[in-house]
Amino acid sequence: ILNVEQSPQSLHVQEGDSTNFTCSFPSSNFYALHWYRWETAKSPEALFVMTLNGDEKKKGRISATLNTKEGYSYLYIKGSQPEDSATYLCAFPPANYGGSQGNLIFGKGTKLSVKP
Amino acid sequence: GAGVSQSPRYKVAKRGQDVALRCDPISGHVSLFWYQQALGQGPEFLTYFQNEAQLDKSGLPSDRFFAERPEGSVSTLKIQRTQQEDSAVYLCASSPRLAGEKETQYFGPGTRLLVL
Numbered sequence: 265i266l267n268v269e270q271s272p273q274s275l276h277v278q279e280g281d282s283t284n285f286t287c288s289f290p291s292s293n294f295y296a297l298h299w300y301r302w303e304t305a306k307s308p309e310a311l312f313v314m315t316l317n318g319d320e321k322k323k324g325r326i327s328a329t330l331n332t333k334e335g336y337s338y339l340y341i342k343g344s345q346p347e348d349s350a351t352y353l354c355a356f357p358p359a360n361y362g363g364s365q366g367n368l369i370f371g372k373g374t375k376l377s378v379k380p
Numbered sequence: 381g382a383g384v385s386q387s388p389r390y391k392v393a394k395r396g397q398d399v400a401l402r403c404d405p406i407s408g409h410v411s412l413f414w415y416q417q418a419l420g421q422g423p424e425f426l427t428y429f430q431n432e433a434q435l436d437k438s439g440l441p442s443d444r445f446f447a448e449r450p451e452g453s454v455s456t457l458k459i460q461r462t463q464q465e466d467s468a469v470y471l472c473a474s475s476p477r478l479a480g481e482k483e484t485q486y487f488g489p490g491t492r493l494l495v496l
Contacts, residue, residue, distance in 0.1 A: 295482070307490075372421055
């Protein structure tokens with residue numbers, strides 16, 4: 265059974281703090297890792313698709329790194345703002361799907377709350 | 381442009397009722413996915429369409445769940461004889477090309493179903 269684990273489950277920070285959280289996934293037969301941000305009452309929004317070991321991607325104050333050999337990805341937020349409050353999900357396409365239809369296995373997410 | 385839309389946004393059903401959840405994907409998107417997110421869990425895959433063809437329905441939890449996309453655009457997820465364990469957020473996602481591990485999926489805001 266393929267599992268994607270995210271930690272911590274929730275995080276409370278003050279505005280201006282930098283923060284990071286972790287996504288762990290099976291390291292064998294790696295294809296890609298997806299990060300999404302899901303604000304309450306909105307649609308999950310794609311942040312990054314990471315494919316190569318050592319990848320580092322950046323979008324504004326948010327960046328992510330990838331280690332496929334040990335099976336983890338970190339998401340960093342620099343100088344958190346209240347509008348960063350959301351659940352951050354990582355997702356992994358099942359490696360044993362053969363010609364994969366591209367469905368994703370999601371972690372439970374990290375819920376970030378940023379206090380002004 | 382318009383994103384993925386879903387309706388209704390909220391649905392309360394009595395146990396045993398049938399419900400129908402609608403998804404309008406981004407125009408021209410080939411691939412369409414349905415996911416179910418139970419409370420405290422990450423989204424879980426239900427089914428996948430490539431145009432009008434349902435290529436994978438392995439995630440549908442029982443034969444009470446049925447999905448269709450007859451013209452390759454709008455999709456409907458139908459749940460017959462709803463049970464309390466069907467209470468969840470149902471997410472629809474689409475992507476522009478044939479599904480693949482590295483393809484971004486664009487999500488709708490979900491339908492929150494509560495079965496009493």
